[in-house]
Amino acid sequence: xAIVQIGSQFWTKENLAVESFQDGTPITECSSSExxxxxxxxxxPAWCYYNFDPSNEEEYGKLYNYYxxxxxxxxxxxxxxxxxxxxxxxxxxxxxxxxxxxxxxxxNTNWNTIRxxxxxxxxxxxxxxxxxxxxxxxxxxWDFGWSxxxxxxxxxxxxxxxxxxxxxxxxxxxxxxxxxxxxxxxxIFGSGSYTGSLDFNPSQDF
Numbered sequence: 001x002a003i004v005q006i007g008s009q010f011w012t013k014e015n016l017a018v019e020s021f022q023d024g025t026p027i028t029e030c031s032s033s034e035x036x037x038x039x040x041x042x043x044x045p046a047w048c049y050y051n052f053d054p055s056n057e058e059e060y061g062k063l064y065n066y067y068x069x070x071x072x073x074x075x076x077x078x079x080x081x082x083x084x085x086x087x088x089x090x091x092x093x094x095x096x097x098x099x100x101x102x103x104x105x106x107x108n109t110n111w112n113t114i115r116x117x118x119x120x121x122x123x124x125x126x127x128x129x130x131x132x133x134x135x136x137x138x139x140x141x142w143d144f145g146w147s148x149x150x151x152x153x154x155x156x157x158x159x160x161x162x163x164x165x166x167x168x169x170x171x172x173x174x175x176x177x178x179x180x181x182x183x184x185x186x187x188i189f190g191s192g193s194y195t196g197s198l199d200f201n202p203s204q205d206f
Contacts, residue, residue: 002201003194004126007094009087010189012080013128015061017203019047021073027064033139040137040180043067048182050133050144059110060132061203063182066160069151070179076187077202082153083188085174088163092172095125102170105129111167112145119146119167129165135182149183 004013020026030036030048039046045068050056068075069082076082095101106121106129113119121129133144143149146167152174154161159176162183166173177183187202 003189003196003198004128005194005198006091006125006127008193009091010194011083011091011127012187012202013126014201014203015130015132016064016075016185016187017057017061018075019062021045021071021075022077023073025073027068030139036135036139036182037137037180040065040067043179045071046182048135050135051141056132060130061184063132063135064151064185065182066151066155066177066179069153069160069185070155075185079190079194079196080187080202081190082151083186085152085154085161085163087188088150088152088172088174091125091127098172100170101125101172102129102165105172106131106148106165110145117168121165121170131165131167132184134177137178137180149177150186151177151183155179 028046030046031052047062047064092098092101095104103121104124105127108120108123110130111119129148131145131148134149135141148165150163152161162177164173
């Protein structure tokens with residue numbers, strides 16, 4: 001299923017993987033670190049695969065800079081929207097709060113293991129958080145297998161608020177992230193009860 005109900009919320013179950021805004025305007029694909037940094041310097045909405053490798057899309061979706069989120073053109077199909085930090089906090093509260101919910105939000109596979117310590121969660125929530133890592137402002141990739149990082153709709157003048165799950169703990173942490181970075185995106189149903197198909201895939205079914 002592409003949509004999962006968690007408490008009274010309805011979340012996309014996979015990371016977003018669209019290549020255009022809702023009106024059909026293409027979002028620029030980056031295929032090199034140099035191109036990523038160049039587009040970031042002009043605040044151009046852009047996306048890439050982790051390591052520029054298309055085989056990562058099925059499990060991990062795409063990574064987007066914040067200019068995709070802040071654009072006046074919507075990335076979300078009708079009825080859905082970018083989640084706020086408050087939405088993520090409500091999500092975490094359903095599983096013991098921000099210090100405990102990470103285990104319930106992380107997928108039960110794909111996370112790295114070191115010294116016999118597994119980073120996998122139990123995915124009790126159905127959120128299926130995968131460790132998609134991120135791309136830095138300069139186009140360097142980091143943390144694949146170690147962290148899941150999601151944009152929120154909350155932002156300041158330079159940074160935007162992101163939410164992180166990390167392999168070695170159960171925390172759901174909010175941290176500022178430079179808008180030039182590339183993180184994953186999840187969507188949430190706007191308000192009220194979602195009555196559509198749980199098989200709806202916002203990455204394919206615009």
